[in-house]
Amino acid sequence: MRRRRTLTARGTGALVAALGCMIAANLVGARILLYLGLLLALLTLFSVIAVRVPRRSGTVTRRISTDLLTVSEASRVTVRFTLRALRVPHGLWRDELPDAVTGDSGGEYPPETGQLSYLITGVRRGVWPLGPLMLRTVDPFGLAQREQSFGDTRSITVVPEIFTLAPLAVRVGAAGGTAHTSSSRLGQGSDNLSPRGYIPGDSMRRIHWRATAHRGQLMVRQEEEESSPDAVVVIDRSGRRWDTPGAHADPAFEAAVSLCASTAVHLSSEGYSVDVIDSAGTLLGTLRGHEDDRDGLLVALAMVAPRGDSRDLATLIGGTPPGPLVYITGRLDEEDAALLRPSGAAAPMLFSTELLDGAAEAAAQHGWTVAPLGPDVAEAWEDAVSARIGVGDVPG
Known part of the structure; x- marks a missing residue:
């Protein structure tokens, strides 16, 4: 956080002018210049005292209109600032924002509405600090300034963007009835x-x-156990599939995370019980038709990053094959694609952000529907659905 100097540009100029007048007064013997220099110096000192001496304290509370901020989504932040001081100063306020969100988080203080408010837009997923609140005041002559922070920071969670996807149109029971599964959904009614x-x-x-x-x-x-179709979504975040994480987000990995979230929510809306895991076998979330399940998954996906190694897909799935199986990965070569076995899943779909030579063909031999994943997540999904059910048969 960059701290402002006590003297403004005008104050610095006044101090330099005061010193120049004093020097000139000694050189030319003009006493009036000495008086002018002293006046400027005293005025600058008075301005510094006027802004630095008053004691101020305050409390800050923030309310965000959405609990989870989605990438590209706008949300309103309302700040209640209670300032304790001898007099209410006039100045400028701003709330410190992380690079993960954008917005105009400043204005004149005190505000006409009695509370501070601004809009933010999610840019990069993750958990980020919002604040502290900064109040900048300047003396009446504009020579000195004071910037003071108030309150603590508040964490804001930016979750991946969820896109509307085309219907899958593949139900459990495909593949000759070998993909029937059931999940224990107890106490639903x-x-x-x-x-x-x-x-x-x-x-x-x-x-x-x-x-x-x-x-x-x-x-x-x-x-009693209710029979319901199961779906599994796997996001491969092993380090060798992706570029080394840096200060800026990797667009390919962000698209993969967004597709993972969009697919899980979409399959859940189609009636599937969805398990979302990573390539190491870590359970990121389960969707069983509850809003809390969805939020928990999005929070988990807000913090995922490329790391570690991947395990064998058959081991991850276990002995019972799911209905839809969606595998999302990054850089994929022919050798690794040949090792991916859908293990009897009814609708295996493979998405890769970088398909190397021979990878698509090697995966297709095991029954995968392969689709490249680019910036347009919904288009990649529709391409895969079209490949499964035939061009022109995509449901509207």
């Missing part, structure tokens, strides 16, 4: 409850009183 006899150790809170009265013996609620 009254239809999946069936009573059973009481067993010592069962919680009394699970007693099904209506069934107990009907059968004449203690019965408890038994949740």
Whole structure:
């Protein structure tokens, strides 16, 4: 954070002029120049005292209109600033912003509305500090200034952008009915409850009183498993697939993360139970139709970065093949593509930001639908869907 000097440009000029007048007064013997030099020096000193001596303290609270800020999304920040001072100073305020967001976070103080407010737009995903609040005041002559910080910083989470994707139009049961899967989704409603006899150790809170009265013996609620299709989204963030992370974001990796988030949310909206993992097997999130699941996934994806190595895909999936399987990777050569096996998934789709010679053909031999991933995430997805179901059959 760059600190401003106490003297403004005008104040520095006044001090130099005062020194020049004093020197000239001695050289030419003009006493009036000496008085003028002293006046300028005293005026500059008075200005410094006027802005530096008053004691000020204050509290800052911030409210952001959205809990999670999406890349390219705008959000309003409302700042409540309570200043404790002998008199309310007039000056300029600004909230310090990280490079991950843009916005005009400053204005005149005190504001006419009684509170400070500004818009920010997400630029780069991650968790970043917002603040502190800076207040800059200048003396009436414009010779000295004071910049003081108030309050602590607040963290703001910028999550990857989510794009609207074309319907997949591939349901569980494709591939000859070999891709049927089920997931345990317990307690989703009254239809999946069936009573059973009481067993010592069962919680009394699970007693099904209506069934107990009907059968004449203690019965408890038994949740049944609902059959639901599973989908798996894998983002390959092994270090050798991507450029070395630097001060600036890698556009290819950002597109991969955005596709990962968009795909997971899209498949969840189509009724799939979605697991999102990285190439090392770390579970980044699960989507089971709850809003909290979605937010948790986006927060996890806000902080992912290229690192580590990847594990065998069959090991990551386990023994039960999913329906849709989406694998998102970076630089992919023919040898590594030949090792990627979809393990019986009903709709395996492979996205790569850099397909080297022979990689697409090697992956296609194992049943992958391969699509290059560029800056347009939605277009890459639509290309893959078109390749799966035939050009011209993409649902509207």
